[in-house]
Amino acid sequence: MQTRRLKLLRIIRLRDARLKIQLQSLEIRGPNPDLEGAFQAAVKSRIGALIATQITAVIPYTEKIADLAIKNRLPLMVETGSSVAAGGLMSYAASDADLFRRAAIYVDKILKGAKPADLPVEQPTKFELVINLKTAKQIGLTIPPNVLARADRVIK
Numbered sequence: 001m002q003t004r005r006l007k008l009l010r011i012i013r014l015r016d017a018r019l020k021i022q023l024q025s026l027e028i029r030g031p032n033p034d035l036e037g038a039f040q041a042a043v044k045s046r047i048g049a050l051i052a053t054q055i056t057a058v059i060p061y062t063e064k065i066a067d068l069a070i071k072n073r074l075p076l077m078v079e080t081g082s083s084v085a086a087g088g089l090m091s092y093a094a095s096d097a098d099l100f101r102r103a104a105i106y107v108d109k110i111l112k113g114a115k116p117a118d119l120p121v122e123q124p125t126k127f128e129l130v131i132n133l134k135t136a137k138q139i140g141l142t143i144p145p146n147v148l149a150r151a152d153r154v155i156k
Contacts, residue, residue, distance in 0.1 A: 094124030
């Protein structure tokens with residue numbers, strides 16, 4: 001997971017250079033991270049939006065992070081539809097249902113005798129845009145109708 005996070009940060013840093021936006025990392029650490037302190041730092045730094053990566057250390061705090069983002073009126077992009085349901089503003093990511101279905105197909109093949117090393121590596125092919133309108137309203141953000149029309153799921 002750590003490698004994935006580092007790769008994601010590298011991609012984001014490349015993007016922010018092209019878009020001429022400044023990227024700031026807010027890290028939380030330990031079993032009882034200072035989330036409120038991280039959000040105070042974000043507000044003090046005048047951060048305009050947040051992206052929460054779905055790393056193991058963050059998962060137990062998904063709802064708290066979403067609540068703090070709403071409280072501080074910060075748009076929060078998250079990695080999963082379940083994190084949007086927990087209060088994140090939006091996600092655009094591989095479909096969890098499709099990933100689980102593909103994993104089940106692999107397990108079935110392995111249980112029937114296929115060698116894992118012989119199975120091809122697959123990339124996700126189905127992605128979903130999930131938007132939380134309740135969160136948008138709470139932070140004073142209007143989602144344009146053309147973006148809502150593209151969403152695979154809208155939480156009201």
